Amino acid sequence: xxxxxxxxxxxxxxxxxxxxxxxxxxxxxxxxxxxxxxxxxxxxxxxxxxxxxxxxxxxxxxxxxxxxxxxxxxxxxxxxxxxxxxxxxxxxxxxxxxxxxxxxxxxxxxxxxxxxxxxxxxxxxxxxxxxxxxxxxxxxxxxxxxxxxxxxxxxxxxxxxxxxxxxxxxxxxxxxxxxxxxxxxxxxxxxxxxxxxxxxxxxxxxxxxxxxxxxxxxxxxxxxxxxxxxxxxxxxxxxxxxxxxxxxxxxxxxxxxxxxxxxxxxxxxxxxxxxxxxxxxxxxxxxxxxxxxxxxxxxxxxxxxxxxxxxxxxxxxxxxx
Amino acid sequence: xxxxxxxxxxxxxxxxxxxxxxxxxxxxxxxxxxxxxxxxxxxxxxxxxxxxxxxxxxxxxxxxxxxxxxxxxxxxxxxxxxxxxxxxxxxxxxxxxxxxxxxxxxxxxxxxxxxxxxxxxxxxxxxxxxxxxxxxxxxxxxxxxxxxxxxxxxxxxxxxxxxxxxxxxxxxxxxxxxxxxxxxxxxxxxxxxxxxxxxxxxxxxxxxxxxxxxxxxxxxxxxxxxxxxxxxxxxxxxxxxxxxxxxxxxxxxxxxxxxxxxxxxxxxxxxxxxxxxxxxxxxxxxxxxxxxxxxxxxxxxxxxxxxxxxxxxxxxxxxxx
Numbered sequence: 001x002x003x004x005x006x007x008x009x010x011x012x013x014x015x016x017x018x019x020x021x022x023x024x025x026x027x028x029x030x031x032x033x034x035x036x037x038x039x040x041x042x043x044x045x046x047x048x049x050x051x052x053x054x055x056x057x058x059x060x061x062x063x064x065x066x067x068x069x070x071x072x073x074x075x076x077x078x079x080x081x082x083x084x085x086x087x088x089x090x091x092x093x094x095x096x097x098x099x100x101x102x103x104x105x106x107x108x109x110x111x112x113x114x115x116x117x118x119x120x121x122x123x124x125x126x127x128x129x130x131x132x133x134x135x136x137x138x139x140x141x142x143x144x145x146x147x148x149x150x151x152x153x154x155x156x157x158x159x160x161x162x163x164x165x166x167x168x169x170x171x172x173x174x175x176x177x178x179x180x181x182x183x184x185x186x187x188x189x190x191x192x193x194x195x196x197x198x199x200x201x202x203x204x205x206x207x208x209x210x211x212x213x214x215x216x217x218x219x220x221x222x223x224x225x226x227x228x229x230x231x232x233x234x235x236x237x238x239x240x241x242x243x244x245x246x247x248x249x250x251x252x253x254x255x256x257x258x259x260x261x262x263x264x265x266x267x268x269x270x271x272x273x274x275x276x277x278x279x280x281x282x283x284x285x286x287x288x289x290x291x292x293x294x295x296x297x298x299x300x301x302x303x304x305x306x307x308x309x310x311x312x313x314x315x316x317x318x319x320x321x
Numbered sequence: 322x323x324x325x326x327x328x329x330x331x332x333x334x335x336x337x338x339x340x341x342x343x344x345x346x347x348x349x350x351x352x353x354x355x356x357x358x359x360x361x362x363x364x365x366x367x368x369x370x371x372x373x374x375x376x377x378x379x380x381x382x383x384x385x386x387x388x389x390x391x392x393x394x395x396x397x398x399x400x401x402x403x404x405x406x407x408x409x410x411x412x413x414x415x416x417x418x419x420x421x422x423x424x425x426x427x428x429x430x431x432x433x434x435x436x437x438x439x440x441x442x443x444x445x446x447x448x449x450x451x452x453x454x455x456x457x458x459x460x461x462x463x464x465x466x467x468x469x470x471x472x473x474x475x476x477x478x479x480x481x482x483x484x485x486x487x488x489x490x491x492x493x494x495x496x497x498x499x500x501x502x503x504x505x506x507x508x509x510x511x512x513x514x515x516x517x518x519x520x521x522x523x524x525x526x527x528x529x530x531x532x533x534x535x536x537x538x539x540x541x542x543x544x545x546x547x548x549x550x551x552x553x554x555x556x557x558x559x560x561x562x563x564x565x566x567x568x569x570x571x572x573x574x575x576x577x578x579x580x581x582x583x584x585x586x587x588x589x590x591x592x593x594x595x596x597x598x599x600x601x602x603x604x605x606x607x608x609x610x611x612x613x614x615x616x617x618x619x620x621x622x623x624x625x626x627x628x629x630x631x632x633x634x635x636x637x638x639x640x641x642x
Contacts, residue, residue, distance in 0.1 A: 027532045161536040161552065162529065169539050169548060200521045203557075208483065210531035211348045215482040217538045218490050227490060231482065236524075 004083045006120045008043045008319035014110035014312040015155075016095045016303075017102040018179065018266040018273045019147040022232035023212035027160050029102070029151035031308040032179060035095035037103075038315065039070065039110035043118060046086040049074055056093035069104045070111035073135025077112050077123070080131070087115065096301065098187040100267035102148030108135030109152045113312040129153055129166055140190050148267065155311030157220060173307055174223035178282035180260070181303040182251065182289045183271045188244050193268030196240055205235050225261060225277065232262025232275070245270045246298055251289050258285045279304065325404045327441045329364045329640035335431035335633040336476075337416045337624075338423040339500065339587045339594045340468040343553035344533035348481050350423070350472035352629040353500060356416035358424075359636065360391065360431035364439060367407040370395055377414035390425045391432035394456025398433050398444070401452070408436065417622065419508040421588035423469030429456030430473045434633040450474055450487055461511050469588065476632030478541060494628055495544035499603035501581070502624040503572065503610045504592045509565050514589030517561055526556050546582060546598065553583025553596070566591045567619055572610050579606045600625065 015036040019029040044050070049065040065071035070091055078087070089111060097103045112131045116122045123131075129146065132153060137144040150158040150168045161167040212231045219227035242248040242265065255263035255274035259281045263274040272289070276282045286302035293300045336357040340350040365371070370386040386392035391412055399408070410432060418424045433452045437443045444452075450467065453474060458465040471479040471489045482488040533552045540548035563569040563586065576584035576595035580602045584595040593610070597603045607623035614621045 023531065024535065025531075026528045027535065159532065159535055159539060161532045161548075167536075167551065169536055171539055197524060199524055201524050201527055203518060203520055203522050206522055206527040206530065206557075207347045209527065210344065210346075210534040211480065211482045213531040214345065214348065214480055214534045214538045215488075215490055217535045218480060218492055218542065221539065221542045227482075230488065236527075 011040045011315040012114045014106040017151040022264045029147045030157040031151040032305040033308045037106045038092040040090040041114040042088040044086040053090040069135040069139045070107040072138045073108040073132045074111040076134040077131040100269045100271040104139030105148035105152045108132040156309045180274045180282045180286045183301045185299040190268045229261045332361045332636040333435045335427045338472040343585045350468045351478040352472040353626040354629045358427045359413040361411040362435040363409045365407045371409045374411040390456040390460045391428040393459045394429040394453045395432040397455040398452040421590045421592040425460030426469035426473045429453040477630045501595045501603045501607045504622045506620040511589045550582045
């Protein structure tokens, strides 16, 4: 055991993430400070992956190691380690599932990040990404996209240029960017949200989309807030998925009227994100958006967070060897 | 006259430009130092636009002010000036026409830039862009794209985020970037090169394209040469237009095998551009590509240029008032 590990127990935090970010369907994402998952991992003698507890989950996530996202990604990682040991995990979901906030990516990243913390010879982030994607595959029906896993694992704003192998590019962002998330209490299955998209799109729409996606990168890197604002525009996915979220277009208008730099659907929804330049604005945007949903008697949660540049982190480490 | 003008005669240079640049169909472009057009402009009493001479043109460009690109853009500009005067122009085409190097954009920009130099109260670049686009429209059948006019006028590498109104974003580029152009002596009509494109494309291809376009912006701005290299990839336009250029895919392979960071079709072709990091490499790439065409008895010109960050420039100014 001493050879492989430097500690036997760790508790980690793994963040939620916003993917797509307007024009960057399947390529852009950024990590949040809240919400996120907590995972406790303990190395044990008994071989295998044992999920001992799952809390905060009204979806009845499978404890079966072959079906659980966190376990499947961990299995891929453990298969790459030459060693006989077992793992016990407690997963505390502290974020809504099926909400478009990368819940499955957070769990997939949590377990591989946790084991990596315990290892004497840790894996690189790009190796961890490959393991985590195995878990993400289980959650999203065998089509693993890295647009949530990448920002969750690397932190910050990421661009996934290509998928096989994943090419993750860190995009620098201005420091004073705040994100407001509103999570309406309805659920949209990622698989359904993907199925309703058209497999063919107009070339002219695609040109606008890659113009906006490229411009958002330029806006973030310069930084140029006005350009960021102009570029968070999606003519392809949002018109279709927006219809699945009650009052979506009113939510968006409300965010923009209250100072948001941009507002669109987080991942496949139903969560909606808005970017702004101060905590005050971010809170105002949140409370005004909440009013829109309250009016139609739809409950919602609001999260306010800066972009999380760290990714997953250690909460506590014990039983060092 | 004195009120309106600060000089009566000017000779200007207006650069060729590379548009599309791999994944940035209809949005990316950059200006070159060579080749380019020269235009001599003289303010005269006799109202109207008089094209007195066109050289270097085996295409028989129209001298008729209603049909000539340089004259049409100038007409738009003169209509915006409250003054009674005429203009005499000589246009010296010093670049191949119908070559994918933005010849019509260069002429459209040359005339409005020239008149602006002579004016006491010059127009802004964004105003000049609108005038130049009127000329570009004539040349390309009433569909004006700013992807050549923008880099030609602003210089540097530009991203045209949207067309109405044009939103031109300057993308900083590394200083040591060289461009090799090979211009095979065949002609491809822009209109035809556009007609053969599919109006509908696969969403999955579009995702790769906006991944590459965004990544190229990040690669140029960081700068990250390896990322630039990975991002100059076009799965949508190049496979179709590449077939119009004899031995195109061999040309591309030759460029990449000789150190090019990226190689693709310039505009709608037939010119092909390759980027590299030194003049030595740029020249080697040019001579090796030339051999490919010589083998099939196709004549070609080679141009080597850094990215031109200045745009059009004054060659000489006289008759100051």
